[in-house]
Amino acid sequence: MACLADPASADLRFVAVGNPNTGKTTLVNALSGSCLRIGNWPGTTVERVETCFPVGDRHACLVDLPGAYSLAAGTAEERLTRDELLAARPDAVVDVVDASNLERNLYLTLELAELGYPLVVALNLLDEARARGLDLRLEVLEERLGVPVVATVAVREQGMEGLVAAALQARPATLRLDYPESIENAVARLEPLIQHPSRRWMALAALSGEPIALDEPASRLLETLKVELVSLGVDPFLGIVGTRYQAAREIAASVQATRPGVHRLTETLDRWFLHPWLGIPLFLVGMLLVFRFTFQFSDPWVGWLGQVQEVLGGWIAALPLPGLLASFLADGLVGGIGTVLAFTPVLFFLFLALSFLEASGFLARSAFLVDRLMKAMGLPGRAFIPMILGFGCNVPAISATRTMESFSDRLRVAMAVPFAACSARLAVFTLFTSVFFPQHAAVVVFSLYLLGLLVGMLTALALGRLTPPSQAGSAMELPPYRIPTWKVVWRQASARTWSFVEGVGGAILVSVAAVWVLLNLPPGDISQSFYARLSMGLAWLLGPLEIHDWRLAGALLPGFVAKEVVIGTLGVSYLQADPVAPMGLVEGLHEITSGLAGALWATLQAFPALLGLPGIHLPPPEAPEGLPAALSQSMTRSGALAYLVFVLLYTPCVGTLMALRLEFGRRWAALSAVYQLLVAYALAFLAARLPL
């Protein structure tokens, strides 16, 4: 099936609306085949999922609106959903309802019915409801609401054809709620002044105190009506919301013969995972597994991509090209693409783990377990996972802040995340500690991790003083445990990884090319290059940190591309680059395929390794031969410590900065870069003065 290239050219526009945790994403996935697109809603940090598919000879596009409990704009997601619904009349609203949770879900359904758009209800998770002993009479629900109700089990892709067919024929609901008389009278007077297809809903929302944009005469009348209602002793908010809840409860009771109990599996699992003593240790083991999973599975692929890059370099060296051009192609172009690709295995596996945690219900449990700790920093429990993911790679950690509801919480965590020492920085730490602190390497590295964590926490705390705290509180749902479908988790992880490559790849390519220009121009010895001249200036600036050698100061520049590049650049500037050996076509192909087989084998081998006991040893440093000796000549121990502190804290790598920009905009990304540079300089200055 071909994916529609331009969603704007679709004939039909459907929107999917529903409470969080109703399997809405799975349902959209089931409808979409493989045409899922994940991006951001313009100017926000909320994920936007869209899919287009053919319906007969027409094309329908379905936008997955963010999860909402109501159309009152309590969270960023709910605001978006409401605005999107009010902005344009869709051809059909697909309301995804959790069959085992009718009472609460129907509140939103009633609001959607009031909008007056063509509506169809997808009664999802019907299997789960039946397993909980619920007997639902669909025809009663259909009759009460006056819209088609389609039974679906999205994980098994059941009921999808019926749903599409119903959406094509959808009509506005016939149900009309009766509010208390005084409110009905007020609505009847306000309604004629509103120019909008959903004016009944808008009049009700305005009366209940929602910030609805009305024109001058309408808002003047609104004020009068509110005063009149209050003088009658009527609280319009309680009257309107109360009527809806009552109706939802009453309809739910007429549809289901019994009251739903707690999900059996969830009850059992929670007894272990939220156990008073075992809960936290089990959670820590789980986090360890996530990390092992990510790194043991991605490592072979990062290695293989490096091999492919080397082979391509070898092929280029074998071509009859002028030296400078060959060097640009091999180091600038292939190197740049290689740097972008080297991110993808780690990102993909971290996103895979994150999608799994999200869809299975574990993410919400982790928030429950550590909420108390996070509260001390003024953050919700959900802040924990993004902060921990930062120790793997800062980029997905910043995307993971999306799982939090308030903008200010997201921002505070995202500004703290880049201080978490990611695995790229560990490579620099192990090299320098093995040279300068061979006896205490583990202590120094551990202290650096702690320092990063501390600075990050203080940053989040300080920002909390500056930004207004979230008003909505931290109440949230602990969804039932569900086994996510492999397909959904896989698709979500690949779409998120792809959106990183699209959004950030260009910037990484440009910065790798810029670094190549610095290092190689004017041609000749590296000590005559632009890079060397720039580095000498930098070394003067870093003098107070006991970093005097220009080669050390300079390596921080390409470190902006990705922090482990620091080592490669030090190697080049101290030892001169090894000329790339030319490679034959067959030899290269052989190397790529044998590498591929090796990576596959290593991935399989990672399965048993997941379950071993954790080792507390540092990985051996990886550096070109001779570099350790050269380094030990060029700086003191104090300087080395300052250098490590600086590498830990300074400007996040370009991938992280771009992720910040995608989520929060240019200004916050720039601020983060400058702020981290200042913090790094200050703390490295202090570190250089520690008595060692």
Add this chain to the structure above:
Amino acid sequence: MRCLTELAMNEEALVHSVGGPHLRARRIMSLGLSPGARVRMVRRAPLGDPLEFDVSGCLLMLRSEEAAGIVVEG
């Protein structure tokens, strides 16, 4: 009349009113804890806070200061 935090483990009650700041109250109500709903205390988190409640088969977590604003009867 008691507040929600005073429920014993596994005790059930009927929500009477939801207090606290407007936005927060609205959020709590939209999660299903609206006046008239049945609620059961499920557990306390290992570190003492937050609390977990069962509202018609749906599990919710609330910090104690939020739960303290909810009045229940029965």
